[in-house]
Amino acid sequence: MSSKKIIEVIVGVIFIGVLIAFFRELMKLNESTKTTLYDDEALKELDNKEKRKKLDKYIEEYHKTGEWDEALRK
Amino acid sequence: MTITLDFFLLFLLFIIPGLIFKRLYFFGEFSKQFSLKDNAYTILLFSFIPGIVFQLLGYLIYWLVHKPDLELYDLILSIRFYSENKDATIPINLSTFFIHQFNVNLLAGFTGLCSSRTVRKLHLDRKTKLFRYGNQWYYIFSGEIETFKKFKTFNARVTYNSFRNYKSNFKHYPPRVDILVGNNEHDKTLYTGYLIDYDLEPRNIHSLDKVYLKHVYKYRSIRDDDNPEVIKKNYSKIPIFSDIFVLDTSHLININITFIPSAETEKENRKQKFGRKSIYRIIYNIGFIINVIIILDVLFNNLQLTAYLLPNSYVNDVKNMNWLMRLLFATLLNFIVSIPLPVYDKSKITKEKVFTYKGKWRIVFTLLIFIGINLLILWLFW
Numbered sequence: 354m355s356s357k358k359i360i361e362v363i364v365g366v367i368f369i370g371v372l373i374a375f376f377r378e379l380m381k382l383n384e385s386t387k388t389t390l391y392d393d394e395a396l397k398e399l400d401n402k403e404k405r406k407k408l409d410k411y412i413e414e415y416h417k418t419g420e421w422d423e424a425l426r427k
Numbered sequence: 428m429t430i431t432l433d434f435f436l437l438f439l440l441f442i443i444p445g446l447i448f449k450r451l452y453f454f455g456e457f458s459k460q461f462s463l464k465d466n467a468y469t470i471l472l473f474s475f476i477p478g479i480v481f482q483l484l485g486y487l488i489y490w491l492v493h494k495p496d497l498e499l500y501d502l503i504l505s506i507r508f509y510s511e512n513k514d515a516t517i518p519i520n521l522s523t524f525f526i527h528q529f530n531v532n533l534l535a536g537f538t539g540l541c542s543s544r545t546v547r548k549l550h551l552d553r554k555t556k557l558f559r560y561g562n563q564w565y566y567i568f569s570g571e572i573e574t575f576k577k578f579k580t581f582n583a584r585v586t587y588n589s590f591r592n593y594k595s596n597f598k599h600y601p602p603r604v605d606i607l608v609g610n611n612e613h614d615k616t617l618y619t620g621y622l623i624d625y626d627l628e629p630r631n632i633h634s635l636d637k638v639y640l641k642h643v644y645k646y647r648s649i650r651d652d653d654n655p656e657v658i659k660k661n662y663s664k665i666p667i668f669s670d671i672f673v674l675d676t677s678h679l680i681n682i683n684i685t686f687i688p689s690a691e692t693e694k695e696n697r698k699q700k701f702g703r704k705s706i707y708r709i710i711y712n713i714g715f716i717i718n719v720i721i722i723l724d725v726l727f728n729n730l731q732l733t734a735y736l737l738p739n740s741y742v743n744d745v746k747n748m749n750w751l752m753r754l755l756f757a758t759l760l761n762f763i764v765s766i767p768l769p770v771y772d773k774s775k776i777t778k779e780k781v782f783t784y785k786g787k788w789r790i791v792f793t794l795l796i797f798i799g800i801n802l803l804i805l806w807l808f809w
Contacts, residue, residue, distance in 0.1 A: 360808045364751045367758075379541070386547035388455030390569050390624065391601045396641075399600060399621055405642060412603050412685055 437475075439528060444481040444535035445474030451539030457560040459632045477535070485531035550574065561632050564625055568602065570686050605683040606638065606674060617646040618674060620667075622684075635676040643672040707769040707782035714768040718761045725757035726750065733760070752805070759801040762794050 398404050411425045453461040463470065545551075551558040553566070553574045566572045601621045609615030620640035628634040645665045653663045724732045725745065734742045745756050769782040770790055 360751065360804070363804060364754070367755075379544075382544045382548055383540075386544045388457065388547075388565060388569075390456075390565075390622075395600050396623065399641065408600065408603075408687065412687070415685065 440482055441478030442471060442474045444531050445476065445478030447532050448477045448481065448535040448539040449474060451536050452543045453560070454543055456565040457562050459627055460561045464629065481531055481535040485527065485534055489527055562627065563633060564627065564635060567684065568622055568625060570602065573686070600687050603685045606676070607680040608674065608676065608678050609680055610678055615680065619644045620672060623671065635679060638674050638676055640672040640674060643667040704781055711769050711782050714764055717764050721760045721764065722757045725753050755801060755805060759798060759805070762798045762801065766791055766794055
């Protein structure tokens with residue numbers, strides 16, 4: 354195999370690698386810029402009665418006083 | 428016939444690439460900004476403008492890649508005046524025209540896809556109105572409004588981390604909303620609940636049509652048969668048991684939105700403002716820009732800028748290389764520039780990317796291997 358052929362193969366492999374990396378990044382970019390309002394996990398936690406009660410109390414306290422009560426977080 | 432052919436050409440050359448661009452630019456929650464239900468003149472005009480840009484770009488690429496022996500736009504003109512030709516022959520390069528047109532459409536679509544994602548990724552839509560999408564309700568309900576210049580004095584920061592749950596990795600809870608709806612002064616109802624989703628009015632994307640709530644309560648005046656548990660001081664707070672509560676907001680009076688703050692996020696933001704992380708980010712961005720400049724300079728600018736940093740003998744050698752070898756050389760320089768740059772900290776789950784030097788040695792080791800391979804190839808084949 355001539356040196357020209359070898360370099361063509363190497364550059365070809367690099368080019369394919371770069372293309373794959375590019376599309377992988379593009380997919381990642383697409384994933385990270387999704388415009389969903391909230392994650393499913395957050396909604397699931399909201400359905401948990403205990404956690405929701407805690408959240409409700411935490412927010413209601415804020416509505417009353419205008420301050421977030423750090424103690425209610427725990 | 429001429430008018431029909433003119434319109435057909437106008438549609439094919441400019442309108443279709445513009446429409447494709449717009450369809451892919453307005454994505455996800457912003458997709459309602461692209462609607463074919465709009466006035467036909469509006470659609471045509473606002474597709475025509477990007478269409479011209481893509482047609483010009485397409486021709487520029489065509490001109491750079493091909494030898495300009497085939498004058499593409501002569502061909503278009505010959506199609507345009509086809510019916511007026513004495514011979515009335517179909518141009519033989521019609522397939523070239525359609526392939527080129529397909530490429531222009533592909534370019535428009537790809538640009539639309541990439542530019543919209545870049546705008547979101549770099550938060551350009553939050554930083555400047557020029558890039559902001561029309562769906563203001565998305566920015567409000569997602570909490571992104573908190574990062575707008577005018578709203579940076581929020582009392583509380585939206586929780587991008589979990590609420591005292593380090594195992595979960597979601598960004599924030601849906602906000603609690605208090606929504607007052609009513610037709611007149613005497614007919615008002617207050618609902619409160621967690622906002623899950625919303626619909627915009629199809630004809631006017633600035634207006635809310637419906638909101639979807641969970642764990643809803645309704646406030647009303649006290650009645651005799653009310654359960655003592657729901658009676659508050661001056662009103663009754665009635666729970667509405669359901670899976671989803673859809674509220675028509677055509678008679679919306681006001682919405683009070685509460686975002687749940689996160690102490691962790693506040694601390695993190697403070698650190699990001701003055702800490703090392705900001706410096707790491709700047710170093711990373713500078714390195715990225717230098718790498719882009721190097722590639723462009725080596726490939727297209729005959730090393731005019733890189734010549735300041737490299738010995739003349741190297742520069743002259745590289746100038747004589749073919750483009751493949753130049754590409755390899757540019758990659759080599761990119762690897763060298765990347766050595767001192769920080770890397771993404773994958774362990775941090777935050778809204779903004781965090782950079783660090785922890786674990787950098789692995790990247791440096793990989794880069795050194797790549798540099799070695801690159802040097803070997805250059806040494807062997809050039």
